[in-house]
Amino acid sequence: MIVSNTSKFKIIASGVIPFIFVVIMMMYIFGPGGDLLNFGVALPEVTIEKVDFIDSEIQATVRNTGSIPVQVVMADVNDRIQPAAVEPDGFLERYETTLVRIPFEWNESEPYRIGITIDDGTRFEKEIESATFKLEFTPNLAIFFAIIGTYVGIIPVMIGLLWLPFIKKISKQKYHFFLALTAGLLLFLAIDSIEESIEVSNNNLANTFNGTLLVVTVTVLSFLALYYLGNKIVAKADSLNFSKPVAIGLMISIGIGLHNFGEGLAIGAAVGIGSMAFSTFLIVGFALHNTTEGIAIAAPMSRGKLMLGKLAIMGMIAGTPAIFGAWIGGFAYSPFTSVIFLAIGAGAIFQVILVLMKWIQKENDGNLSNLSVVSGFALGMLVMYITSILV
Amino acid sequence: MKVTHSILMILLLSITIGVSAIVAFPNFSEAESELKTFVTHSGKVIRTTGEVIDPLYAVSSVEFDPMVYLREFNYGNVSKLSDGTTVREYTIIAEDDKVMEVSPGVFYNVWTYNGTVPGPTIRATEGDLLKINFINNGSKEHTIHFHGIHPAEMDGVFEAIGPSGGKFVYEFTAGPVGVHPYHCHVMPLEEHIIHGLYGVFIVDPKEGREPADEMVMVLNGFDTDFDTENNFYAANTIPFYYQHHPIQINSNELIRVYVVNMVEFDPINNFHLHGNLYNYYPTGTDLVPSFYTDMITLSQTERGIMEFEYTYPGNYLFHAHKVEFSEKGWVGIFLVNDNSESNESGKDYDS
Structure with missing residues (x-):
């Protein structure tokens, strides 16, 4: 007992001692002798x-x-x-x-x-660029944003879900094609989110925030957190009366929901600061673009029983954040929040891609390089790129 | 162990979100609740619980008093030579370590003659012998270069006076009649001028000028962030000063303004007077006015004498009609007091 206690103490001590030295160093630098290190001129900003x-x-x-x-x-x-x-x-x-x-x-x-x-x-x-009245909260405007959010988030996702019966009836090969297509779509979305959050941070945040690294860090953290929690959900899927497809579908809809929240923020902010006139054309573009997100949820769900209720809930999880995003972006815009949420969305999507790819790999007996997977993935990227031009 | 893992993960995530929330939402800490109302210098009304930032100096807080400088003329220590020539001796000390509040809250390293920007107004009569004892207490070389007529070795260009107590006596005969600038002429010249090493040198004609309420206005500017563009402009250094503290003059009384443009970077400056026109004597060298106008344009170190009289009492603006300059401080007000009755009593403006 005594021996193990001392060894435990030793372990703790060896862990703490470096910290003590760090503290001593800090005290030395900031303390009375610290004048030695005061060279150069700090520039205010x-x-x-x-x-x-x-x-x-x-x-x-x-x-x-x-x-x-x-x-x-x-x-x-x-x-x-x-x-x-x-x-x-x-x-x-x-x-x-x-x-x-x-x-x-x-x-x-x-x-x-x-x-x-x-x-x-x-x-x-x-x-x-262009002075516009700051948006004040009015019920009408809140409804306007809710409508935009519905057009951009919920409706397209729901339309995308309508492909489910079709995906259900096709062969395994074609099914894998659609799963890979989903992964391709998502990869595009993730890169799009990162690009946008870096852009927002470059335009609005000071260099001191290390914009790019902030985005990378938040993306990775969000990825890790959801990866861990996601595995938990999948592992517990049986005991929670979920099937594995449902668990994956749920994760995809959460990931897409986070992404759509960021997208809503961007739209609300753009309307709010007057840099974007909301034309019907733009809404059509966003809607087309986001329809693909519905396919991403439908694809894994097509392998379980047809569960309309769960499907609808997932559609809401994926779509409604666009409304909340538009509200926050329009009424309480902060570039920092935009950057953070876009990055969290990107991390979430990366996590979903990983899960999807693992699933396809497992179903294909460890093989990812067959034609249906590769062409699906490629087409997913391509479709997203082409629909993104419309936005 | 699994529980601790998930707690750790959740902790990580909440730290991330927490920190971002703190940075994301502006922390308007300890806001005062009292609502105050201010009328700003532009006439706009602000209601706020915070501070007002208005480039508006109180008389008591201004470091360099433009009101004193306006009518202060230095005639030097006067003595006579045996042949009757008047000798005027001045002492001018250059420094370059002073930090002055050029506009409320804005601190700028000024280089000074006798501690102020502009330096003292040196005044003499044509033909006087001038002895200017120059002491350089700065950390750089400085000189005084007078505009006017003098021997080459008195030109203050090729004989840089060393720092920390270097001395030189500039000795020459005052002339020609007019208003002239003096300034440091050490390279890099622009740097020495824009930091404030300049002043006004007035040479009166022997026969004198008509009595008047006389004043000096140096049109200058400060580039406080060193981007070769002026951040502030003024008549006599302090932006907006004469707008908040109008220059009091009398109606039906001759006003004479010695104007010198020392603005750098901007090719021109100008002077527009409201509710009146003035007789303008470019460089003050002629005793007959060249123009009768309310607007003159001045290039670098271009200067002259303006003479005018107001008939009606009230507030009259004077400002750069290059409006950018006036909106950055080069604007002022003449407050004309009714003098219609006391006009006859006459004031002694004898120098």
């Missing part, structure tokens, strides 16, 4: 993350993205000094934000450059 146009006023959300505290001392519109208010105050610690309110009679759909000057005289700027 602020980022204007968001600009809202409201009645007779322009509001800029400003974040200190540098390494030292700053004071916001002046605002300008189109490089012309304007008096303004800062709420709660102009002093910003690292990563702190403040709201700069500039009284200004702006003109609809004109471009504006909003500038913020800090205490050392440096001016930072954000350009807005």
